[in-house]
Amino acid sequence: MTVWNAPLADGPVQAVVTLPGSKSMTNRALVLAALGGGPSVLKGALRSRDTLLMAAALRSLGVPVNDEGDDWFVLPGDLSGPATIDCGLSGNVMRFVPPIAALAEGDILFDGDPHARTRPMGPILGALRDLGVEIRDEGRGLLPFTLAGRGGIDGGTVTLDASSSSQLVSGLLLSAPRFAKGLELRHLGPPVPSAPHLEMTVQMLRAAGAEVETGGDVWRVAPGALRSGEVLIEPDLSNAAQFLAAALVTGGEVTVRNWPSVTTQPGDRLRGLLELMGGSVTLAGGDLTVRGTGTVHGIDVDLSHAPELAQVLAMVAAVADGPSRFTGIAHIRGHETDRLAAIVKEINLLGGDANELEDGVEIRPRPLRGGLFHTYDDHRMVMAAATLGLVVPGIEVENPGTVGKTLPEFVSLWTRMLEK
Ligand SMILES: O=C(O)C1=C[C@@H](OP(=O)(O)O)[C@@H](O)[C@H](O)C1
Ligand SMILES: C=C(OP(=O)(O)O)C(=O)O
Numbered sequence: 001m002t003v004w005n006a007p008l009a010d011g012p013v014q015a016v017v018t019l020p021g022s023k024s025m026t027n028r029a030l031v032l033a034a035l036g037g038g039p040s041v042l043k044g045a046l047r048s049r050d051t052l053l054m055a056a057a058l059r060s061l062g063v064p065v066n067d068e069g070d071d072w073f074v075l076p077g078d079l080s081g082p083a084t085i086d087c088g089l090s091g092n093v094m095r096f097v098p099p100i101a102a103l104a105e106g107d108i109l110f111d112g113d114p115h116a117r118t119r120p121m122g123p124i125l126g127a128l129r130d131l132g133v134e135i136r137d138e139g140r141g142l143l144p145f146t147l148a149g150r151g152g153i154d155g156g157t158v159t160l161d162a163s164s165s166s167q168l169v170s171g172l173l174l175s176a177p178r179f180a181k182g183l184e185l186r187h188l189g190p191p192v193p194s195a196p197h198l199e200m201t202v203q204m205l206r207a208a209g210a211e212v213e214t215g216g217d218v219w220r221v222a223p224g225a226l227r228s229g230e231v232l233i234e235p236d237l238s239n240a241a242q243f244l245a246a247a248l249v250t251g252g253e254v255t256v257r258n259w260p261s262v263t264t265q266p267g268d269r270l271r272g273l274l275e276l277m278g279g280s281v282t283l284a285g286g287d288l289t290v291r292g293t294g295t296v297h298g299i300d301v302d303l304s305h306a307p308e309l310a311q312v313l314a315m316v317a318a319v320a321d322g323p324s325r326f327t328g329i330a331h332i333r334g335h336e337t338d339r340l341a342a343i344v345k346e347i348n349l350l351g352g353d354a355n356e357l358e359d360g361v362e363i364r365p366r367p368l369r370g371g372l373f374h375t376y377d378d379h380r381m382v383m384a385a386a387t388l389g390l391v392v393p394g395i396e397v398e399n400p401g402t403v404g405k406t407l408p409e410f411v412s413l414w415t416r417m418l419e420k
Helices: 023-034 049-060 091-101 114-118 122-130 167-178 195-207 238-250 266-276 307-318 330-334 339-349 379-389 400-405 410-418
Strands: 003-005 014-017 040-043 071-074 083-086 105-111 134-136 145-150 156-160 183-187 212-215 218-221 230-232 253-256 280-284 287-291 300-302 324-327 353-357 360-364 371-373 395-398
Touching (some): 014 238, 014 410, 023 040, 023 049, 023 071, 023 091, 023 167, 023 195, 023 230, 049 083, 049 091, 049 400, 083 091, 091 105, 091 167, 122 134, 122 167, 156 167, 195 266, 238 253, 238 266, 238 287, 238 307, 266 280, 266 307, 307 330, 307 339, 307 360, 307 379, 330 339, 339 353, 339 379, 371 379, 379 395, 379 400, 379 410, 400 410
Parallel strands (some): 014 253, 040 230, 156 183, 371 395
Antiparallel strands (some): 003 395, 040 071, 105 145, 134 145, 183 218, 212 218, 253 287, 280 287, 324 360, 353 360
16 A cells, blocks of 8 residues: 655645546547548547546557647557457447447457446446447456457347446447447436436547437437548646635635537536535636635535546535535446445544445545545546645645546646645
8 A cells, every 4th residue: 555645735836737648538539530531630539547547448449549749649440359458447439339349240258447347337248238239247246357359249229227327328428420320228217317428428439420419318329430631738726625625625716727618528517516615617718717715605506417526525525614425426436436325424533424325425624534434446536635735734644646637647736736
């Protein structure tokens, strides 16, 4: 175990931050480029564990991906197996790659980190089986499994329950233009979380030339060629959460550069959420600035649209002037760790007062003390711990390197943010 002493802010944080590319956009762009008809270049791609795993997965299926420079090049060709895919702990890799593997020939083995073997896969494996794909998973509906690629998928109509992750839908949609008959996908069950990420899938498919119709819980993708070319990746707005929260909890001012004026990223919801929590938020000329007054308000919000923000917002809530409730996020028990349990446990270990709800968490602020903050191989727990560490002396963050999943340079960006 390594430990990082989270720096305490010695006053209001004043900083301007530039963030690397979005994980979700980079991984979608890689997939669409791999399924395209010619060479593509990704500008501003994120270099992190999850995107390097995606690039490696596509390479294993016969698609050359050059990720050496700032621009990433993808040269699609015939998809081929046999192969072994390491999903790491990436939900994107484990949900987006199996449908591509079914387009290749040969046995393709999927596995990942120990915790990855607990993340929901059953509905997408069931849907692929309904589409005629042979998958051997010993009936578990989880990693590891072997998919027997037959060089194509006929496609057609399929129904699944995607209430445990929007990625179960996105994964099928992204490859659907390459199914012989396209795809009509229906969700049946409790609501699908992360609507902005579904919209991101639809918009990126359309930008690549796919015909996609959506309405309610039904998505239709027509068969057809995907356009190749240049794709511009936006900065990762979910990873802006902790930097903007720093302004709020210290009563400072933080600007994140290159904020898109229109975006499907759920991190854009930070603008409204941080305002509700007491910040003043302005977006001008591509700069998103949050100013804190020193007072932080508790909030009661449904976070089902932006579950990636839960941990950082929970830490802000822990130092607010009143109680908070974050609901609509039952499914984050199936993320990198059981995030509801992790949030509650860590706040309470530091002397706080939090409890789990069926679909969220409740936090009542109380004076907190320092101590070891466990991070459960979850990048967002590290970034949440750092946020709290700005105002609670003595927070020791377990395994800070976990941030490599989506933001390897987190500690240096954080340290720089605090330099006067
Ligand atoms: O499609 C995507 O890129 C993602 C969708 C969301 O998954 P869930 O719907 O499982 O929350 C999000 O939490 C994850 O970090 C990335
Ligand atoms: C849930 C997350 O990641 P993924 O599902 O892509 O592993 C996340 O980054 O918060």
